[in-house]
Each structure stands twice: as C-alpha cells, then as structure tokens.
Amino acid sequence: MKPIIAVVGPTASGKTALAVALAERLKTEIISADSMQVYRGMAIGTGAPTPEEQARARHHFVGMLDPFEQFTAGTFGRQARVAAAMLNASGKPAIVAGGSGLYVRAFIDGLFPGPGKDESIRARLHAEAEFAGAAALYERLQAVDPAYAEIILPGDLRRIVRALEVFEITGQPFSKLHQEHREAEPPLDALLVGLDWPRDKLYARIDARVDAMLEAGFIDEVRLLMEQGYTERLMQLRTLGYREFAAHLLGRQTYEEARAAMQQNTRRYAKRQLTWWRGDSRIHWLPQSADTTPEQRADSIVALAGM
RNA sequence: GCCGAGGUAGCUCAGUUGGUAGAGCACUGGACUGAAAAUCCGGGUGUCGGCAGUUCGAGUCUGCCCCUUGGCA
Numbered sequence A: 001m002k003p004i005i006a007v008v009g010p011t012a013s014g015k016t017a018l019a020v021a022l023a024e025r026l027k028t029e030i031i032s033a034d035s036m037q038v039y040r041g042m043a044i045g046t047g048a049p050t051p052e053e054q055a056r057a058r059h060h061f062v063g064m065l066d067p068f069e070q071f072t073a074g075t076f077g078r079q080a081r082v083a084a085a086m087l088n089a090s091g092k093p094a095i096v097a098g099g100s101g102l103y104v105r106a107f108i109d110g111l112f113p114g115p116g117k118d119e120s121i122r123a124r125l126h127a128e129a130e131f132a133g134a135a136a137l138y139e140r141l142q143a144v145d146p147a148y149a150e151i152i153l154p155g156d157l158r159r160i161v162r163a164l165e166v167f168e169i170t171g172q173p174f175s176k177l178h179q180e181h182r183e184a185e186p187p188l189d190a191l192l193v194g195l196d197w198p199r200d201k202l203y204a205r206i207d208a209r210v211d212a213m214l215e216a217g218f219i220d221e222v223r224l225l226m227e228q229g230y231t232e233r234l235m236q237l238r239t240l241g242y243r244e245f246a247a248h249l250l251g252r253q254t255y256e257e258a259r260a261a262m263q264q265n266t267r268r269y270a271k272r273q274l275t276w277w278r279g280d281s282r283i284h285w286l287p288q289s290a291d292t293t294p295e296q297r298a299d300s301i302v303a304l305a306g307m
Numbered sequence B: 001g002c003c004g005a006g007g008u009a010g011c012u013c014a015g016u017u018g019g020u021a022g023a024g025c026a027c028u029g030g031a032c033u034g035a036a037a038a039u040c041c042g043g044g045u046g047u048c049g050g051c052a053g054u055u056c057g058a059g060u061c062u063g064c065c066c067c068u069u070g071g072c073a
Helices: A015-026 A051-056 A073-089 A101-108 A119-132 A134-144 A146-151 A157-170 A174-184 A199-215 A218-227 A231-237 A242-249 A255-278 A294-305
Strands: A004-008 A030-032 A094-097 A190-196 A284-287
Touching (some): A004 A015, A004 A101, A015 A030, A015 A051, A015 A294, A030 A073, A073 A094, A119 A134, A119 A157, A134 A146, A134 A157, A146 A174, A157 A174, A190 A294, A199 A218, A199 A255, A218 A242, A242 A255, A284 A294
Parallel strands (some): A004 A094, A004 A190, A190 A284
C-alpha cells in the first residue's frame, strides 16, 4: 500500500471531486497542491473545493492565506510533507490533488535545500535587466553556471534571475545544487494518477466551468478583491480569470471579451499542464469520460493502489 | 435592376512590373526546482470563390458565372 496517492491532471479534469471520493473511501484528508487555491477570497475563480466538499473531507492548503501574503513552492513542499507525515503516522494515506506541477514536484521530489527568494536581490537584478538587457544577465549566468544556461533560454528572465540569485546567496551554481539534491534525496513513495480527457471534451469542460463560475458570482468575487485593494496584486499575479475580469471592471474590455479571454487562457493553461506531466513516466494515466462518476473513478484507483 | 467595393490559412488581412503565397491572432508542440493559473521557446495548417481564355508561366491580366457588402432606385 502506498502512503501517498497523488491525483494530477489539467484544470477542470475533476481532480477535486475524485480526491474527495478517495478521501471518503480511505477515511483520510486531502493535501491541495494548488498555488492559487491557498488564497482566501478567491474560491470561485480558482475552482476551490466547496464548503460541502470540504465538509466531506478535510482539505489542507485551501483558503489559508491573505492574497497579499507570499507563498512559494518550497514552503508548500516542506509544509505538505509535514502534513502527509502526520496522516501517515496515524495510519492514513495522504491524498494529494492539484494542478500546480511545481507544487506537486516540490512535494514528491522535493526541492534542493537552497535559499528561498530574496526580494532585494531580485529587484536589483530586474533593474539591471531593464538597464542592460536580459542578454547581459544571461551572459553572466553562462559564466557562473554554463550547464543551467544551456537548459534555459536567453529570454527567460525569470529563471535567469532565480539562478543568479541562488548563486549570489550560496556561491554555488544552481544546476549543481539541483543535481546534488536529486542524487541525495529520493522521491516520496507515491502512486501518481493522471486524469486523461480527450482534448475536445476537456476544452468543453473548461468553457462550461468558466460559465458556471460567472453564474456563481465570479465578477462579485473579483470586485470585492479590488475593493479590498488587491487590484495590483491580481494584475501582478496575472491569475487566470481575475486578470481578465479586473480589466473588465476597470473598463478596459467588455464582458464578452473578458469571458472569451478567460476561457481561452484557461485552455492554454491546461495545455501547459499537460506538457508538464506528459514527460513524467511515473504517472498512471486513467482515460476519462463523462459517463463515469468520481465514485467509480475512486474505486478503480483504490484497486490500483491495492488498498 | 444600376453603380461601386470585395471574395487568399480557422479569423482579420498583405501580396511589387505575371515566376505555384505570408503577417498578426487562433491553433499546436516543447522547456521549466522557492512568483509556476507564472515565465520562456519552436511550428504556417492553403482547390488564392468557380469555369474558361491570354501566356513558357496567372493570386496577379481578360470574359462569363456565383457569393458578400455599400450606395442609388
């Protein structure tokens, strides 16, 4: 029996409903690996588990932070491992469900024990990039960590800054720390299950889910966040849906434009999620269709896990 | 009905003096270890409305037809 069952898949693939059904069967709790559902006041637009779903199974890492607070994959990975260990200690498996690939990886594989982010270093490096161009920073990365420079692309400023930040703090190349961690620390023992929909069915589910969010009062949710002063935060996060409807509420686009953009950007996000997981050979992909229920899916996974 | 404008990629359009077509968006493939619903990179997918004519060669010139659209009736 596996101590961890991780349910992954693109947005709108039914991870939450499946996780709840699984948790009920196994009498355990759910660890949400979702970088946006951790925030309060964003339940509708992030498709967070409903109060009813949370009553059926306890969810960790949902609605626990103010949108102004910073959260990172590293923090999540550490805290989630603690939560899973506590469940395992009382004889329960941990159900992990989430769409944030990096969060799932931080949990299962762990991140190297290097430094977290340093806002002042990042601000300085971004200012440098503004002044001298991203290419100048990329050249510096080539000098201090040629192996990593080879992996990322010269235009990927975010990763260039991160790697230089790690080098400044530790004096070690990013790729070396990464490599050492992989060799030193094995991944957690987990059953990885992927929800696999035909592309057209998945896109139809995404479009329908956006409309369901709008009917559930998504615009009011965005308006309330803006009234509370989170406008820039929402725009800075560029969070799916919130960005589009914040722009709508600011008069920059019509309702229909915002709705269409939210659906399109969500479809693109789903595509990126699929790319992330397609390369992971540990995942058992379960073909999905509309005529199976979350309960039936949960039963087949319980069987797969040998529990 | 008459006059004008236009039919080229899924959409909006570009296309010199005739040399079998290309931009943006859409779509799609990929990368990715502390901002990750973020960030970055690659890929042109086509009866050029139809049929004939001129020509070595037609998206391009000519004729007829079909369709869309604006104006006048």
